[in-house]
Amino acid sequence: MVVMGNLSMGENFKEGTYLGSANGYKGEIKVEVKLSKDKIEDIKVISNTDTPIISDAPVNIIPKKVLQTQGLGVDVVAGATGTSRGVIAAINNAIKFSGYKTDLRRVKETKEKFTDKVVEHKDDVVVIGAGGAGLIAAIEAKLNGANVTVIEKMAFPGGNTLISGAEYAAPENWVQKKEGLKDSKDQFFNDTMKGGDNESNPNLVRVLADNALDGAVWLKDYVNVVFEDRQMFFGGHSVKRSLVPNGASGVEVIGKLMAKAKELGIPVYLEMNAVELITEGNRVVGVKALTPTETHNFMGKNGVIIASGGFGSNIEMRKKHDPRMDEKILSTNTTGITGDGIVMGEKVGAATTDMEFIQTYPVCDPENGALLYTGDVRLAGSAILVNKEGKRFVEELDRRDVISFAITKQTGGVGYLFWDQAQLDKTEVAVHHKGEYEALLRRGILVKADTIDEAAKHFGIDAKELKTTVEKYNEYAKNGKDLEFNKRGGLVAFTEGPYYILKNTPAIHHTMGGLVIDSKGRVLDKNGNPIEGLFAAGEVTGDIHGKNRLGSNAITDITVFGKISGENAAKNLQKVN
Incomplete structure (x- = not known):
């Protein structure tokens, strides 16, 4: 039987299986925790709406560490902090539902010690990095x-x-x-x-x-x-x-x-960290890599691809x-x-x-720097970038560096991307990036409102000037030419609400x-x-x-x-x- 809700307090666990949930990076994470009297017996992540592949790592790793240490003071998975914290919080909430009062997050995981063991690997080609370039190179x-x-x-x-x-x-x-x-x-x-x-x-x-x-x-x-x-x-x-x-x-x-x-x-x-290229004479013949406990030498007689x-x-x-x-x-x-x-x-x-x-991307989360795919509505050609004063300040389809630099010169170093319901429907960003879209609304970085006045008020934008900007843009769309910034691509007029405004700032994107x-x-x-x-x-x-x-x-x-x-x-x- 699955139990939910607050139960009586006690020093031991109350046997049973409990559900817990918490917010991850983009959405809710749900877990099922099985407890015996004195042990966490099993943990299952039953629902996870965070980014696949990235979130798979903490979903698999965190429960194993918690079971191993019988505590929640485990390290997050690097690169997946939001999901890691969500899984830990969901497990903690499930245990709280059992009535257990001790804070298990104080129990820290023990680290395995590094040894002198060296593991040798022999191949033709060694590829450093399992991103797109590395996997494509390996396949070819x-x-x-x-x-x-x-x-x-x-x-x-x-x-x-x-x-x-x-x-x-x-x-x-x-x-x-x-x-x-x-x-x-x-x-x-x-x-x-x-x-x-x-x-x-x-x-x-x-x-x-x-x-x-x-x-x-x-x-x-x-x-x-x-x-x-x-x-x-x-x-x-x-x-x-x-x-x-x-x-x-x-x-x-x-x-x-x-x-x-x-x-x-x-x-x-x-989790195999390359630290040094191995050479013989003037030739690269392999890679030295480290895990938390061992050294690995990956030898490639043909060569190494970085x-x-x-x-x-x-x-x-x-x-x-x-x-x-x-x-x-x-x-x-x-x-x-x-x-x-x-x-x-x-x-x-x-x-x-x-x-x-070093390139910055113009439409990023002002709190954590994440690239905002909800902002891809801009690339459809109809969304406009305005400042706190409600005015456009750059061509929305200019180069990334040009737009980024222009945003940094605005009040607060931020821009506000404005669009209407028709453009949201047309681009389907709320469908393709549902988790991000909903999280942005929940956090108040994106606002949805029936009127321009209401949307502008959320961020303290000059509503009167914003409405004037929208009217100008609609006139440009009607005549087929942007007289302020000569925006490329098709110009589409704004129609009825709801209206959306996304707060954004540049963040480093590509070197x-x-x-x-x-x-x-x-x-x-x-x-x-x-x-x-x-x-x-x-x-x-x-x-x-x-x-x-x-x-x-x-x-x-x-x-x-x-x-x-x-x-x-x-x-x-x-x-x-």
């Missing part, structure tokens, strides 16, 4: 005949790809053709070069542009990633070309990549290259994105480039700098020569996006160069020319 290496192992320092795979919208920029794609949109590889090349202020290596951008569509088709047809029958128009692009994965979430991409890796027999070691991401969560590294990006600036990145691969590469002589170019690579994915030294046995792909590399990455180019980047590095690492003993 396997398809080219190599035995591959992937190591990941976090308790879950996915990296920044997992928490992204995972939109994919591809010229001449199948949705464009269906919609009758003209595009070309050259146009994509030019947009990317221009978007990075021509600071990119044109040879790498050419590779990106020429292979973008093939990469998207590979994800769709081989990896089985489901793309929706629509596109998005990201700032800086000259045409709508960004494919949208199912649910507009990186969960679709990482979930399918992990399934394909499993199908191919590629082991993925989690796909560990950028350094958006490493405050000291950020400040070293751009002092403005200090602890006051929040980050959209997972906590594991700390530049480890860049540091390891530098220690074996790798060159770096563009390290000073454009990293290891220097060539068109084969080989890491180069300071003299421009390949370091034998060392490859890289994804945000750990530099020279592809220049000063500023265009939205949806990251997934194109990790796919194109993930495939290239994987193929060439697999063939490395035959020499890459």
Whole structure:
């Protein structure tokens, strides 16, 4: 029998099975806890609405630790703090319902001691990082005949790809053709070069542009990633070309990549922290990695692929290259994105480039820095950004860095994204990102109101000026031209309420700098020569996006160069020319 409610107090548990619930990162978490007289016998998480894959880690790990220690003073899972705390709180609430009065959160878990044990692994290729770039590289290496192992320092795979919208920029794609949109590889090349202020290596951008569509088709047809029958128009692009994965979430991409890796027999070691590249002479032959109790040497006779991401969560590294990006600036990145691969590469002589170019994303949570996918209504072309004074101040589809900088100059360093019910329905962001949407309403960062006056009052915005701004915008939509900011894309007039306003601020999103690579994915030294046995792909590399990455180019980047590095690492003993 499942028991709910407050029972009589006592020093021992009251035997039975109890339900408890608490808020996680995005939604409610429910658990079922079975108690005997003197022991927590079993814990089951029966409901969890937080982000899949990330939340899977604490859902699996936290109950095991609680059962092991018989207490709730367990550490949260790094990168999944919100879900971890939600699971712990739900367990605590279930035990409280039993009538138990002692605070079990005071009981701390005991740590296993580190030993001198060294575990040896032998493969053809070792991949550092189980994010999108790493998994793609591993799959491609396997398809080219190599035995591959992937190591990941976090308790879950996915990296920044997992928490992204995972939109994919591809010229001449199948949705464009269906919609009758003209595009070309050259146009994509030019947009990317221009978007990075021509600071990119044109040879790498050419590779990106020429292979973008093939990469998207590979994800769709081989990896089985489901793309929706629509596109998005990201700032800086000259045409709508960004494919949208199912649910507009990186969960679709990482979930399918992990399934394909499993199908191919590629082991993925989690909580395996790479700390050093192993070399013999001038050749990289493996990786030294640590767990809480052991050292592991992963040897790769063909080579090592670094796909560990950028350094958006490493405050000291950020400040070293751009002092403005200090602890006051929040980050959209997972906590594991700390530049480890860049540091390891530098220690074996790798060159770096563009390290000073750090991008912020304009529409982020003002409290925790998380990228707000509810704000993707902006990309549909009709939402407007206003300030506390109720006025627009930037083109809403300009480059991310331009919009971010404009927001920082407004009152309080925040912006307010305004839209109506028709646009919410059209974009379906409340459906695709239901958990986030509901959490934002609950926290008051997003307001829904029947009138503009009521919505503006929630944030103290000048309602009279906001209504004037809306009237102006509607006139622009009627005439087909934005006379203030020349907004690209279609202009759609606002209609009836309810109306929505989302408070937002910029947060660090992407680091454009990293290891220097060539068109084969080989890491180069300071003299421009390949370091034998060392490859890289994804945000750990530099020279592809220049000063500023265009939205949806990251997934194109990790796919194109993930495939290239994987193929060439697999063939490395035959020499890459």
